[in-house]
Amino acid sequence: MRPLDHIDQQILSELKSNARISHADLGGKVNLSRNAVRVRIERLEREGFIKGYTIVTGAGDSDQNITTALMFVYRHDRMRGGDVLHALRKIPEVVACDVMTGDFDLLVRVEATEADRIRQIWQQISGMSGVRDTLTAFALSSVIRKDRPSERVIR
Incomplete structure (x- = not known):
């Protein structure tokens, strides 16, 4: 390269x-x-300088709000829990997933237009065979949201 x-x-x-x-x-x-x-x-x-393309949608003409939830996911097996990651990738509302150190294994950011959809996703994640437990917190508001220049990759 x-x-x-x-x-x-x-x-x-x-x-x-x-x-x-x-x-x-x-x-x-x-x-x-x-x-x-x-x-x-x-x-x-x-060569990997462009990793893909994405569409970032806005509310358009409607006053549609996005509900954000952070789900802390505990897996049965931290080292062999790839099936959970694979399943999370298939959920369109999962916008980020980070593998963490400490008490919980994954931090999953979910964004949806309705809180009920987040509840459905929570049920789906909680029911996965590799998931031991979850803890979910809804965001009340977003006060800082940045695109870091080094991460502005067209996906």
Whole structure:
């Protein structure tokens, strides 16, 4: 894997600002042809500089609020509890999962438009064969939410 040159860095910067930009428009911004931009993006994906793409949704015209819950998950076996992680990856409302030290094993962040959906997810997680126990806390409000520059990867 070769290091990023200034054009690769420009391409990543532009994609972070607007992941939907066309190859032609991006090429105009970095002074390359549409095809040359496409080739560079494919290489950046292949080499892991671009790990994927995602959509971040907003409330749109509605006043839809997001309910956030943190679930502390205790597994039966910390070392061989991969089945729980695999199952968590399949739940769309699970937006983050961290393996922790200390008393509990996993910290799972769940975001849903309804508290009842979080209850359903809690039941699903609690019922997993590898889960020994859970503790759930609902967030009352979010006062600080940052994207760290080093983590602004287009997923």
